Amino acid sequence: MDSTVFAKDKRISRATIVYYAIAGIITLLAVALRFAYLTLRPLHHDEGVNGWFLTNLFREGIYKYDPANYHGPTLYYIALVFVQAFGLNTFTIRASVAVWGVFIVLAAYWLRPYFSSKATHLTVFFLATSPGLVFISRYFIHETFFVFLSFAALIVILQYIRRKSAGAIATIAFSAILFIALLIPLMKLANASLPDGYVAIALQIIAALASAGITYVITRLALSREGGREIYLLLAAACLALMFATKETAFITIGVMAISAFCVYFRECIAAAASLRKSPLKLILIASAAGVLFDIVIKYKLPETAGDFGKNTSELAGLENPDAFEIVFYLLGLAVPPLLVAALYLFDRRKQDLPKQASLFTKIRDAIPHGGKGLPTFAASAVLFAYIIVFFFTSLFTYADGIKGFFEAYDIWTKTGSKDHTQNGFWAYAIWEMQSDGAIIISALLGSALALLKSTNRLAMFVSFWWLGLFTAYTIIPYKTPWLALSFLLPACISAGYGLGELLEVRQKALRYAGAAVCLLVMFVTLYQTRDLNFVRYDDEDAPMVYAHTQREFDELVSRIEHFAAATGKGYETSIDIVSPDYWPLVWYLRDYPKAIFHGRLYDTSDADMIVAKKDDQDEALIRRLSANYRFYGPFKLRPGVRLVLLVKKNIPGNDGRELYELRNIRE
Template sequence: MKKGVFGCLFLLILTGALVFRTADLQRRPMHHDEANQAVKFRDLLEEGRYVYDRTDHHGPTLYYLSLPLALIRSGTDFTALTETTLRLLPALLGAGVLLLLLIPVRDTGRLPILCAGFLLAISPVMVTFSRFYIQETLLLFFGAGLLTSIWRYVRAPSRGWALSAGLFAGFAYATKETSVILFFALAAAFLSAYFPPFKIPSPDMLKHLKWKTHFPLAAGAALLTTVVLFSSFFTHRQGPLDSILSFPSYLSRAEGAGMHVHPWYYYIGMLTRSRFEGGPVWSEGLILGLALIGAVSLFAKKRSASPARLGFFRFVLVYTLFSTAIFSLIPYKTPWNCLPFFFGFILLAGQGSAFLIERPQKWWLKGIPLILILVLGYNLGRQSYLANFIYQADTRNPYVYAQTSTDFLNLVQRIRDLASLHAQKKQMLIKVVAGPYETWPLPWYLRDFEQIGYWGGLEEAGSLADAAVVITDKKNTEMLPASFLDSVQSEYYGLRPEVLLAVHIRKDLWDAFIRTRINVGLGGHD
């Protein structure tokens, strides 16, 4: 493939990836994890202060990298911040992973990279979680950068690639604790290059590594990046140590408890085929199938690929096997945790696609697998569209996981309508009495209400009579005294699947609201 043709096609694919990831970012309600991260970001945005919490929220990169976009789009006013502004960072980095595919292109050739880029651009799971304000897409980006930088260093040892690998490793560690899984898988992949059957066909690739000078450079870059970020630019000395002390807490969580415990085959099953309650069929089967072909092609007796290309994809294969196995064996599972290892599948699928296209000797036969991949790829793209623009908060979407219901937005709108009628407007007193799981994402959506408080139980909340609106979860609703219920109008809204919130509105405020709706009907639901 000529360089100009490759460049035009790659640019077209990159543009498509950006459109899929950045269009209509506010369309889906904020997931409670996103809202939690957003509120954590508030201190950094408004006060320039960040302190690493070793028990929650993961690493600091999400917040520090969010800062430039937030300052440009909304200044330091947290209430002016939008879902689009926050989600723009992971969306851009999710598309940016395609650019990292160009790092090994000298060794792989253009066709495998073009095919992998095409699949990465339209993969439903990759598109979906690139539109979430969570750490996983950042971890994917830094992990991909680390993988490709290590490979380029192996092929052409230099200070630049050693430094690049160190920086990507440091940023990955400062993003999320599960980065250590990627480090282990990459170490296994690197070591496998010395041993059959994964041994790199050309041993010369490994003879010129400059461990004494380049390894300290890479390690120093990783360490410096980690210390700077976890110490909040040397203002919080405990941060780097806390990043290490956090592992017992996260290891305990990884052992599993509650709704996040899933069987070992959860990820592969989700990616292979999912269908719920008459909804669409969801499948990344094209990528999985092509990845299998790509893996088998690396050990075919008749190989036309260069030693460098075989070496890279064998390196990717070992990384993918190890990372997939580790993530699958951890009982604690969420859909977005599959991104780092599924990236390996996509790379192998690029090799599989190229193998099928290159295999036929006659040029017109090469078009058959190409057309087939494009046709099946259309289905992947259609799934991405459905997942993010039609079923974005629908439980029939396998990537919708404990997702905030669209009905919750009706609750938020009701609060705003009531505030417009209250004498104190957004200064009206709101009391939220609910457990942590039932509270989020209220703090994000009601961030511009200054007189709002959050309590876990009724005793902590004190008197409810002075509040214009009281919001309770199921447990606390059942404990409300009859005298209070007689003084309010109660409504119920879906927070997420099988989770309801009750909104109790003081009678005088409710009456004022009803008067504005006499001519248009009640709206909402009791």
């Protein structure tokens, strides 16, 4: 064998080893950040509510979708699998979410055909270490699984367009979905006659074997057609259905992704339209009209904010006539859209001749079978989509009204979206994300600018429109909570990885070194912010992403309850009255105490071993009614503005608490 060829093969092999070694290290980092000290922070109010739904499903087998809850059922059924395997505890329920955070990181390696190896690794690193993504991955709420589904939908659609044969992971995922979809109704059919003993076991085995057999036949049939390429389309339908079954905001994400694909096509038209390049004035006029329309839609917030910035800056600098600066910056805000398009025009004029590529529309058109050949696959995808919706919203075919609730939820959500959680201001997401993931967001802006200026990487352009579009959509909607930011933070991480990866690919050595320094700085800042947010300031209301979170003092309250429950000799049979109107997530922590009664108000006949009350609001009533029989511990901060006190009967051993009249002496 030629020694040159051998040396080349050896270099390729070494590069492959290095690539997978880096991938392994980043993946381990992602796992560590999501699972280490997973119970460190107490459950949030919303986690407590989700835990209550899960507890009822686990113990009673009952879950009925409530559209007023405006969250889908997938979270509870996924967590149920984990709880049945590992027990009903805080670590398990959070692990059922954290695992999807790791899957997001792993899924990013399917972007390798579209990005350089450096850009891919950077993308994966940001997805693994983003302070916001890690923070919410350690929450028992719906968002992490939701954004995983949006990412998975993109990947399987890309695989379908590339005409890729179904790989092992895609085949396994499809088979698993199909098997579960068949197993549940067959099991219910097997148990319909309520057989006993060996007959019941035999029928369940037959149902499982039948599900496995049908799954095998359908999977083999799918693999026989174009190498199983159609499996990707079926998986895309499953991902979209699961998104709707997870959160009602699915229509926003899916809508923005569809618009982003159109924007990529439009950007390609701009790059290719010689007539427009010859007439830049026409292009700039069109952009100006679009910019004015955009400002009208968002109620002039862009120029308004720019004007406020100019005025505030001039006042801080001690300059005269700050109103003049406000007007100048207001006009600059109006000019942003046409200036951006003018920059695109100038860049297009300086572009070298690039190899001709089929347009995005052509690529998608060619990927779809013509002449009715794809009709069976599209029909099967539609059936699978509908089946998954019915499967989850009917609580596995036990609650028919769930389908009605599925449609009612959108009416409720639109009303909620304009009334609740509106106190954070129009630019809440910009402020939160710059505080928590600022280095990534700035890098994402760089990546988006490069993608749109170069217009040679369709995926990079799509992701840019995706995250900027979702950021715009959620900024316009009055309802704002930090966890909704995950929907645009995920694609922002991809844009950041692409942008910094491009810096490492430039020809000039000095620029490459500068790019490497920038990458190291961004990575260091991101890791520092991740540690600070997730393991130090996780309950600090001044920290980004922390939103009315349960304070760490709450853990001491729970410990006191457990201590005195043991001291009574009754254990879990200890009687506990919760008279505070604010108590979530205490319901989760007292789930094993059947005599823990959540009254939410004071009443005269309480004779419980312990009482949990609200400091300040209930002080005088507690002193007047219960001073003779109880001492208290605390106060314990539940969340900002809410403190709890624990009253313990005086005859319980080890009770050295303070007398109730001392409540008057305790202030903030």
